[in-house]
Amino acid sequence: MHVLFVAPHFPSYQRHFVRAMHSVGAKVTGIGEASLGHLDGELKSWMVGYEQVPSVCDEQAMLDAVRRVQRRSYVDRLETTIEAHILPTAAVREATGIPGLSVKAAVLCRDKPQMKEHLRAHGIPCAASDGIDSVDAAVAFVRQHGYPIIIKPRAGAGASGTSRCDNDGQLAAALKEAGVDRGQSVAIEEFIEGHEGFYDTMSVNGVPVMEFVSHYYPNVLDAMRNRWISPYIVSTNRLDASGYDALKDLGRKVITTMGLGTTATHMEWFYGPKGLKFSEIGARPPGVGQWDVYAAGNDIDIYREWANAIVHGRIERRPSRRFASGIIALRPDRDGRIVGYEGVEEVQRRFGEFVTKAHLPPAGTPTQGIEAGYMANAWIQMRHPDYDTMREIFEVIGRTVRVRAG
Numbered sequence: 001m002h003v004l005f006v007a008p009h010f011p012s013y014q015r016h017f018v019r020a021m022h023s024v025g026a027k028v029t030g031i032g033e034a035s036l037g038h039l040d041g042e043l044k045s046w047m048v049g050y051e052q053v054p055s056v057c058d059e060q061a062m063l064d065a066v067r068r069v070q071r072r073s074y075v076d077r078l079e080t081t082i083e084a085h086i087l088p089t090a091a092v093r094e095a096t097g098i099p100g101l102s103v104k105a106a107v108l109c110r111d112k113p114q115m116k117e118h119l120r121a122h123g124i125p126c127a128a129s130d131g132i133d134s135v136d137a138a139v140a141f142v143r144q145h146g147y148p149i150i151i152k153p154r155a156g157a158g159a160s161g162t163s164r165c166d167n168d169g170q171l172a173a174a175l176k177e178a179g180v181d182r183g184q185s186v187a188i189e190e191f192i193e194g195h196e197g198f199y200d201t202m203s204v205n206g207v208p209v210m211e212f213v214s215h216y217y218p219n220v221l222d223a224m225r226n227r228w229i230s231p232y233i234v235s236t237n238r239l240d241a242s243g244y245d246a247l248k249d250l251g252r253k254v255i256t257t258m259g260l261g262t263t264a265t266h267m268e269w270f271y272g273p274k275g276l277k278f279s280e281i282g283a284r285p286p287g288v289g290q291w292d293v294y295a296a297g298n299d300i301d302i303y304r305e306w307a308n309a310i311v312h313g314r315i316e317r318r319p320s321r322r323f324a325s326g327i328i329a330l331r332p333d334r335d336g337r338i339v340g341y342e343g344v345e346e347v348q349r350r351f352g353e354f355v356t357k358a359h360l361p362p363a364g365t366p367t368q369g370i371e372a373g374y375m376a377n378a379w380i381q382m383r384h385p386d387y388d389t390m391r392e393i394f395e396v397i398g399r400t401v402r403v404r405a406g
Contacts, residue, residue, distance in 0.1 A: 001311050002027045002073055004066060004098075006056050006080035006089055008043060009034045013289075015043050017081060020307035022046035027073075031065050032056060056085055062092045070096060077310060081264065081284050086110060101283050105259040109283045110155045112187040115258075119278060122257045124250070126278045127270075129189040135175055141188050142171065148191035151178055160371070164191060164221055194272015196220060196279070199251040200286050200294075201265045202302075202309050206256055208265075209315050210305060211248060212294050213239055214286075214326070217391070223329075224371050230398030231374065232328035235293055236387050237321040246276055254281055262309060288374040289327060289357075289381065296356040297325030297383050323383035324390040325356070328397055330378035332367045332405035339363055341378075343400035351393050357381040367405050378403050 008018045008030035021028045029049040030039075036050050044050070049072075051065040069075060078098045080089040090106035093099075108115050113131035120126050128145050131154060132138050142149060151174040152162040163174035178186045196219040201208035214235040216223065223231030238244070251267050258281065266286040268279035285291050285306070295302045298319035305315045332338060338361055348355075358380045368376035380397065384390040 001025075001076045002029065002048075003077040003079055003310065004029050004031055004069060004075055006030075006062075006078070006085050007032050007082060008047065008050075009039055011082075014081070015046075016303040017079075017306065018043060018046045020301070020303035021311060023304055024307045024311050026307065026311045029069055029073075029075075031062065056080075057088050059088045059091050062088060063095055066092055066096050066098075079310060083110075083282055083284055086283055101261065101263055102259060105283065108258055109260075109281060112152065112154055112189075112280055115280060116189075116278075119254060119257060122253075124254060124257065124278050125276065127189045127192050129187060131185055132188050133180060133183055133185040135172075135180060138171060138175055138180065138188055145190045150187075150189045150191055151175065152187050152189070153178070154185055154187050162221065192270040192272060192274065192277050192279075194270045194274070194277075196268070196270050198286060199247055199267045199269060200290070201251065201255065202263075202306055202315065203255055203260060203265055204262050204309050204313050204315075206259075206261050208252060208255065209309060210302075210319055211239060211251070212298075212319070213244055213247060214290065214293075217394070224373070227331050227333070227370050230328055230330055230394075230401070232326055232391075232394040232398070233288065233290070233293075233374065234324055234326035234387065234390055234394070235290070235297055237297060237324045237385075238387055239321065247271075250276060250278060254278060258283075262313065264306060289379075292357065293325045293327055293381055293383075294319070296381065297321075297323040323385055324387035325381070325383035326390060326394065327374055327379055327381045328394045329374040329376070330360075330380070330397075330401050330403050331370050332377055332403040334405050335367050335369065336405045337363075338365045338367060338377075339404040339406045342402040342404065343397075346400055347380075347397050351382070351397070354382045354384050354390075354393065355380060356383055 003026050009032050027048045030047050031051045053061040053065050078093045087106045087110050090101050090103045094103050116126040116129045148166045165171040165174050197215040200212045202210040214233050217232050263283045264285040267281040270277045291302050300317050308315050360378050
């Protein structure tokens with residue numbers, strides 16, 4: 001099988017997808033913005049060709065590159081794993097007759113108001129939502145649904161650009177920041193009270209062949225807005241327990257309803273007083289290094305299993321569920337440059353055997369804003385056979401480790 005893979009060089013973890021496809025017997029041609037000379041020898045050894053384009057979001061440049069490759073060799077798949085590349089890649093895929101995620105499905109995955117409208121029409125429980133491009137439309141939504149509400153980009157990823165509004169003043173500020181007064185269209189949603197997590201899969205022909213469920217502690221908006229919190233994510237190894245049946249059923253129905261075929265998926269959800277609610281879904285792997293977390297907790301090379309699904313339509317190994325696994329973000333006490341750490345030695349002494357990977361930038365490293373996410377600044381990935389113990393360890397680490405900046 002010949003697979004064209006978008007952006008094999010950047011971000012750095014993209015090389016794992018190329019390595020995995022090569023390892024399962026695929027011929028891989030890369031399409032990216034870097035020059036061929038900028039790629040290292042190992043990455044180039046996994047590919048049979050490479051096409052440079054000015055931007056992988058430029059549909060015409062991508063189309064020209066794909067057609068150049070097609071003139072030389074038959075192309076079976078055109079794959080991307082990055083949110084911003086999903087829609088242009090789907091458009092090129094359809095224009096060149098390559099199987100895979102359709103433009104319709106890509107638009108639904110990228111445009112949150114359209115996504116929820118489509119799913120509500122098929123009986124999926126979602127937050128009330130709409131797409132708005134005026135202050136009047138926002139006010140009308142609030143009159144109908146009340147506060148609190150959420151303002152977010154129509155096609156954003158993660159919590160970037162997302163605001164919670166509890167009153168008229170906060171709404172006016174959020175709309176101005178989002179550019180609604182200048183005609184920018186944004187998503188507006190009712191705020192759903194409750195616990196937040198995500199359901200991830202590798203699916204083949206719309207059927208999940210690997211499933212994972214992870215939990216946020218605390219919820220994302222709280223985590224991204226409060227410096228004093230050391231937020232963490234834990235992936236459960238209790239997925240076969242009956243308590244997860246409704247969530248798995250919801251996720252599978254969403255994948256089918258959205259027309260997602262052979263692809264990784266990442267679905268956010270809420271559970272609270274209004275029951276289980278769908279939040280959003282992407283046709284891509286999760287962020288924040290979560291695939292590495294899954295690999296550590298389940299004794300698998302998850303990139304290789306993704307490649308097996310793409311190339312051969314099946315996986316070789318199923319998740320073992322031996323460990324709960326997760327990541328904790330460690331925030332600096334202020335912006336500036338990292339000065340040092342407190343409590344790291346104690347954590348290593350007490351919990352070192354459970355650490356799978358850690359990133360502790362050296363003194364002098366510029367800090368990143370806390371809104372940059374879980375892998376900004378310092379972080380630790382861990383695994384433990386017991387989910388509750390894994391949570392308790394993260395709570396201890398959050399109270400023990402201090403990242404000093406100045």
